Amino acid sequence: MKHIKCECGHVNPEGTVLCEACGKPIEGNQHIDGNDRKKLLNMRYEGSARRSQTYNKSIIDKIWSFFSSVKVGVWLIVIALVASAIGTIYPQKMYIPADAISRDPSIFYEETYGLTGKIFYQLGFHVLYSSWWYMLLIALIGVSLVICSLDRFVPLYKALKRQKAKRHPSFLERQRLFSQTDHVTDGEKEQVIQALKKQKYKVRHEEGHILAEKGRFSRWGPYVNHIGLIIILLAALLRTSSFMYIDEYVWVREGEQTVIDGTDSQFYIENKEFILETYDENDERFAEAIKKQGAIPSNFQTNVIIYKAKEQEVPGQELELEVYDEAEIYMNHPYKFEGYTLYQAGYQLNEFTTMTFAVTDINNNEQIDQFMIDLTNPQETYELNDGFRVMISEYYPEYYMSDNGPDSRTDNTKNPAFVFAVSTPDSEGAEVSFVGDYMNTPTNFDATGENDYRVELIDAEMHNVSGLTVRRDYTLPLFGLGAAIFMIGVMQGMYWQHRRIWVNVKGDGVLLAGHTNKNWFGLKKDIEKVISDTSINQVIDQQELD
Amino acid sequence: MSLEDRKASKHKKKKQRLVFRAIILSVLLGAIVYALVDNLQKDKSIYKVGDEAPDFELLQVNDNNEMEKVRLSELRGKGVMLNFWATYCDPCEAEMPYMQSLYPEYKEKGVEIVAVSLDGAELRINRFIEKYGLTFPIPHDKKDTVRELYKVGPIPSTFFINPEGVIVDKVEGALTLESLEGHLEEITPQ
Numbered sequence: 001m002k003h004i005k006c007e008c009g010h011v012n013p014e015g016t017v018l019c020e021a022c023g024k025p026i027e028g029n030q031h032i033d034g035n036d037r038k039k040l041l042n043m044r045y046e047g048s049a050r051r052s053q054t055y056n057k058s059i060i061d062k063i064w065s066f067f068s069s070v071k072v073g074v075w076l077i078v079i080a081l082v083a084s085a086i087g088t089i090y091p092q093k094m095y096i097p098a099d100a101i102s103r104d105p106s107i108f109y110e111e112t113y114g115l116t117g118k119i120f121y122q123l124g125f126h127v128l129y130s131s132w133w134y135m136l137l138i139a140l141i142g143v144s145l146v147i148c149s150l151d152r153f154v155p156l157y158k159a160l161k162r163q164k165a166k167r168h169p170s171f172l173e174r175q176r177l178f179s180q181t182d183h184v185t186d187g188e189k190e191q192v193i194q195a196l197k198k199q200k201y202k203v204r205h206e207e208g209h210i211l212a213e214k215g216r217f218s219r220w221g222p223y224v225n226h227i228g229l230i231i232i233l234l235a236a237l238l239r240t241s242s243f244m245y246i247d248e249y250v251w252v253r254e255g256e257q258t259v260i261d262g263t264d265s266q267f268y269i270e271n272k273e274f275i276l277e278t279y280d281e282n283d284e285r286f287a288e289a290i291k292k293q294g295a296i297p298s299n300f301q302t303n304v305i306i307y308k309a310k311e312q313e314v315p316g317q318e319l320e321l322e323v324y325d326e327a328e329i330y331m332n333h334p335y336k337f338e339g340y341t342l343y344q345a346g347y348q349l350n351e352f353t354t355m356t357f358a359v360t361d362i363n364n365n366e367q368i369d370q371f372m373i374d375l376t377n378p379q380e381t382y383e384l385n386d387g388f389r390v391m392i393s394e395y396y397p398e399y400y401m402s403d404n405g406p407d408s409r410t411d412n413t414k415n416p417a418f419v420f421a422v423s424t425p426d427s428e429g430a431e432v433s434f435v436g437d438y439m440n441t442p443t444n445f446d447a448t449g450e451n452d453y454r455v456e457l458i459d460a461e462m463h464n465v466s467g468l469t470v471r472r473d474y475t476l477p478l479f480g481l482g483a484a485i486f487m488i489g490v491m492q493g494m495y496w497q498h499r500r501i502w503v504n505v506k507g508d509g510v511l512l513a514g515h516t517n518k519n520w521f522g523l524k525k526d527i528e529k530v531i532s533d534t535s536i537n538q539v540i541d542q543q544e545l546d
Numbered sequence: 547m548s549l550e551d552r553k554a555s556k557h558k559k560k561k562q563r564l565v566f567r568a569i570i571l572s573v574l575l576g577a578i579v580y581a582l583v584d585n586l587q588k589d590k591s592i593y594k595v596g597d598e599a600p601d602f603e604l605l606q607v608n609d610n611n612e613m614e615k616v617r618l619s620e621l622r623g624k625g626v627m628l629n630f631w632a633t634y635c636d637p638c639e640a641e642m643p644y645m646q647s648l649y650p651e652y653k654e655k656g657v658e659i660v661a662v663s664l665d666g667a668e669l670r671i672n673r674f675i676e677k678y679g680l681t682f683p684i685p686h687d688k689k690d691t692v693r694e695l696y697k698v699g700p701i702p703s704t705f706f707i708n709p710e711g712v713i714v715d716k717v718e719g720a721l722t723l724e725s726l727e728g729h730l731e732e733i734t735p736q
Binding site: 003058060061063064130132135136139140142143146147150234237240241257258259261265268314315319375376377378379380392393394395397398407408409410411 | 552556564567568570571574577578580581582584585600601602603617618619632633634665666667668669670672673689690691692694695
């Protein structure tokens with residue numbers, strides 16, 4: 001194929017279906033837009049030469065034309081949709097419940113869901129949304145979006161720019177709205193032009209031929225829309241960089257001071273108080289619901305002090321902190337500072353802060369002394385009255401009985417237990433007793449059964465632990481921009497229409513044709529107004545219903 | 547326009563088109579590769595193999611070791627195994643005897659084992675040290691500063707740092723005796 005010179009004199013790029021200037025159907029190319037099988041012309045891209053449909057020589061061109069196909073794009077979207085849907089059938093790996101048979105995915109899915117679960121796991125659907133092929137699929141949709149848009153926008157833009165007022169009769173005849181009038185006076189033509197201008201059409205007048213156009217802007221809607229989508233995809237891509245997006249979680253118990261994750265050790269947080277308020281059960285509005293399901297929280301709140309670390313030579317423990325700010329963090333009231341946002345996200349109630357024990361003589365029930373253990377930092381030994389001394393042999397902050405004997409699950413003081421060694425002034429050795437597990441089966445175990453002294457819990461103080469989400473998201477404005485551009489594109493394409501009316505001279509009369517990308521009724525009304533009081537025939541809707 | 551001119555301009559256009567397409571496609575390919583590689587990297591920490599290990603200083607709590615403080619930069623010239631652990635973590639407990647059994651030999655060869663404890667109560671660390679007779683330095687990271695610095699996720703987590711202060715390996719999860727020895731060999735000064 002070569003460049004095609006139309007009889008109107010315009011040279012069209014190869015692959016052109018309708019001459020860019022006069023619209024004459026170009027012989028041999030009509031199959032591209034399916035014009036060979038219909039009376040009406042396919043006007044979607046103005047019959048312009050979409051390059052991808054014509055050149056297919058190098059590998060670059062082949063890749064290009066593959067992605068420029070809308071069919072390919074739609075299939076990519078369908079595959080992504082189906083895969084996303086399948087991924088929701090069973091929980092993703094990170095959502096395997098804590099009380100599941102096993103948190104090991106190779107066991108969990110098969111045990112819980114049987115064969116389908118096994119297949120789900122083996123095909124990798126349990127980590128679908130971070131699997132390479134899923135991400136590749138999303139990326140390919142992005143590629144398809146870019147190439148499809150470029151491949152259509154450029155030729156369409158050129159075709160609309162190069163169009164002439166004079167069109168080939170065969171182009172006009174094959175428009176959906178068309179009429180022919182044999183005798184029209186110059187006065188009537190002038191009248192038509194004035195009427196078109198009145199209706200805010202841009203009128204071009206070339207050698208007696210008229211092209212009236214309105215709302216070409218609407219044709220760019222889809223491309224503007226795609227630019228918005230591409231910006232959204234880019235924003236999602238940027239979220240993978242830790243500069244643009246940080247999402248961390250920090251647990252801080254009341255009274256504790258700890259680093260805020262994600263802030264490069266620049267900021268520290270102290271939990272002054274965690275508050276959990278519930279709805280009043282005496283309020284008749286809530287009483288019934290509370291009776292049904294127990295206390296209902298009305299507020300979770302953490303009062304915090306934020307510290308900023310002073311410039312230090314090396315990170316470590318001897319850091320100097322200065323108070324940066326104090327804040328109350330609760331639902332819908334995150335605390336924002338220096339680009340970071342802290343959200344109230346979780347809590348743990350009732351961990352032990354201190355425990356006070358009494359040492360008592362079993363024989364006469366006389367209390368020797370008391371001592372208080374700070375559970376966050378217990379001492380090795382506690383000196384008591386009269387030369388008594390208690391040594392902590394073992395300390396389990398969250399006691400449980402493991403397969404290998406007593407152990408601690410974490411270092412959270414949820415269920416403390418101790419092995420005490422009590423040494424008395426008058427005997428050489430020490431009496432050993434196991435004390436604790438107050439949350440399950442309170443134990444005060446005497447290993448030998450011959451102890452003379454008992455260590456008893458007499459008092460305890462509790463604290464709560466607050467969980468805060470730390471987030472920094474510089475990509476949000478970009479998401480907002482993308483979404484705004486997306487919406488502008490949608491509106492541009494939806495609320496405006498590209499209407500064109502051609503009035504071409506033929507002999508003594510005129511050929512009248514109209515085209516719009518939507519709302520044909522409106523265009524017909526426009527034409528009706530334009531030709532009223534003239535002898536020009538109203539257009540006939542030649543729509544083919546197939 | 548003569549036929550030759552037209553041919554020449556057509557040829558030029560074809561070339562331009564190819565270059566344009568190649569550029570667009572390679573930009574898109576670049577973005578995809580970046581997105582995939584970045585997302586599939588399990589290791590989200592800032593410091594990766596090949597980076598210089600960031601310096602820190604912590605108080606040391608093991609009485610069996612003469613060091614008072616551990617400052618990483620002062621260990622330059624020695625290979626350093628930087629281990630993050632806690633007393634309540636069973637896999638950490640499992641690898642501790644291996645570390646202790648190899649420590650005296652590799653200390654001679656110029657390798658230091660630094661086991662940063664993420665525990666709360668020092669008492670528990672002391673009991674643990676007694677139980678396993680540990681002699682290597684155990685800094686106590688009370689405020690989680692160093693954990694955050696190294697972006698340590700699940701423990702145990704171990705960085706192997708060569709005498710030049712560069713991270714040569716990072717292991718998440720417990721080490722066996724053999725693999726531990728292999729890693730220590732790797733960071734032994736020549």
